[in-house]
Amino acid sequence: MRRCWSHSSPVVVLYRTPDLDPRDETVLAEIEELRSRLRYLVQEPRRWDRPLRRNLVARAIVGSNTIEGYTVSLDDAESVVAGADGHAESGDAALAAVAGYHEALAYVQQAAQFEVFAYEEMLLSALHFMMLRHSLDSGPGRYRAGPILVTGGRGRPPAYVGPDPGWVPELMAELTTWLQTGDLDCPVYVRAAMAHLNLVSIHPWRDGNGRMSRCLHTLVLARDRVLAPEFSSIEEWLGMSTVNTAEYYTALAQVQGGSYLPDRDTHAWVRFTLRAHHLQAQLVDQRVRAAKALWDKAVESTAELGLHERTAMALFSAAEGNLRRVTYAADEALTRDQALRDLNLLQRMGLIESAGGGVRRHYLATGRWRDSVREVLGTNEYLREPYE
Numbered sequence: 316m317r318r319c320w321s322h323s324s325p326v327v328v329l330y331r332t333p334d335l336d337p338r339d340e341t342v343l344a345e346i347e348e349l350r351s352r353l354r355y356l357v358q359e360p361r362r363w364d365r366p367l368r369r370n371l372v373a374r375a376i377v378g379s380n381t382i383e384g385y386t387v388s389l390d391d392a393e394s395v396v397a398g399a400d401g402h403a404e405s406g407d408a409a410l411a412a413v414a415g416y417h418e419a420l421a422y423v424q425q426a427a428q429f430e431v432f433a434y435e436e437m438l439l440s441a442l443h444f445m446m447l448r449h450s451l452d453s454g455p456g457r458y459r460a461g462p463i464l465v466t467g468g469r470g471r472p473p474a475y476v477g478p479d480p481g482w483v484p485e486l487m488a489e490l491t492t493w494l495q496t497g498d499l500d501c502p503v504y505v506r507a508a509m510a511h512l513n514l515v516s517i518h519p520w521r522d523g524n525g526r527m528s529r530c531l532h533t534l535v536l537a538r539d540r541v542l543a544p545e546f547s548s549i550e551e552w553l554g555m556s557t558v559n560t561a562e563y564y565t566a567l568a569q570v571q572g573g574s575y576l577p578d579r580d581t582h583a584w585v586r587f588t589l590r591a592h593h594l595q596a597q598l599v600d601q602r603v604r605a606a607k608a609l610w611d612k613a614v615e616s617t618a619e620l621g622l623h624e625r626t627a628m629a630l631f632s633a634a635e636g637n638l639r640r641v642t643y644a645a646d647e648a649l650t651r652d653q654a655l656r657d658l659n660l661l662q663r664m665g666l667i668e669s670a671g672g673g674v675r676r677h678y679l680a681t682g683r684w685r686d687s688v689r690e691v692l693g694t695n696e697y698l699r700e701p702y703e
Contacts, residue, residue: 333582349596363610371545378554385412411449419445427537434494453522477518478575507535508588552595593701634688638678
């Protein structure tokens with residue numbers, strides 16, 4: 316039962332799920348169509364599936380942390396996801412934030428398959444602790460005891476002021492109850508959007524509220540179990556460019572109105588997230604189709620050149636610009652020496668070339684393999700605006 320908003324009593328009301336209009340329903344149907352196509356392409360394990368998933372997870376991590384000012388290279392994020400050492404390009408603080416976010420996101424990926432699962436406050440606090448355990452002074456996992464605001468920039472009023480800390484426990488209890496039982500007949504993308512909006516509006520922790528809200532968004536999608544979260548998350552898209560991030564903040568501000576005002580209309584926010592999901596689904600669809608075509612070409616090339624079939628993985632990864640000895644060995648279950656022999660052979664044949672040094676060494680496509688890659692990938696497809 317919802318109780319009314321009051322400044323004199325604890326708040327136990329959440330932002331409400333809006334009604335969808337016919338255009339929203341059309342966009343949702345198109346997202347589902349894209350998701351079905353992706354599900355068909357990735358439903359059976361393929362050798363190229365592992366590096367593709369690793370890349371998508373890394374992109375989500377980079378996107379979500381970039382929004383918060385923690386900038387890391389995609390190479391470093393992929394190294395974190397793969398568990399490899401050596402991240403010379405990025406600062407310690409950014410790498411710690413990325414490592415924590417990866418830990419939380421890894422849990423979310425596994426949670427998609429949990430037979431026993433429930434949304435609870437402790438679950439959200441545990442995920443928050445994973446993200447911020449490198450910063451114990453910020454009280455990871457513990458609700459804030461004081462006021463909080465999102466700065467609006469120098470010489471400007473706050474962009475958002477969170478609810479009184481005394482209201483946080485009841486709001487979080489209401490949120491987890493809703494996550495478990497509320498609006499279950501709504502499309503999962505709408506429920507994920509509303510979970511995101513409500514958590515970021517409650518702002519229950521001293522830091523990391525944006526990252527946790529985006530993580531919760533992905534968790535709601537993961538529990539839908541129709542498509543792995545790395546194929547459906549919008550975290551990459553939100554942080555992909557300053558334009559996307561600015562639109563994200565604008566959409567939140569339009570609904571929030573500067574403070575916790577749950578009676579405000581949330582339709583604009585849901586429409587923003589549906590658009591983001593549609594555009595991200597188009598991107599992922601392109602990547603999956605390109606990966607399949609690239610893998611087929613790598614297999615064909617290794618056969619023509621009389622190479623061991625496992626080297627197709629090396630050529631595939633080099634085409635993506637992320638071939639490393641450690642990840643190649645892990646992907647193909649090779650020893651260090653076996654992996655080095657393969658890479659040295661491919662270099663002597665003029666198919667790959669090394670870049671960087673020491674722990675930063677990686678390999679890129681070159682020569683005829685680079686020409687083949689360009690032929691396969693061709694030109695980039697334009698994305699289609701969902702709401703036009």
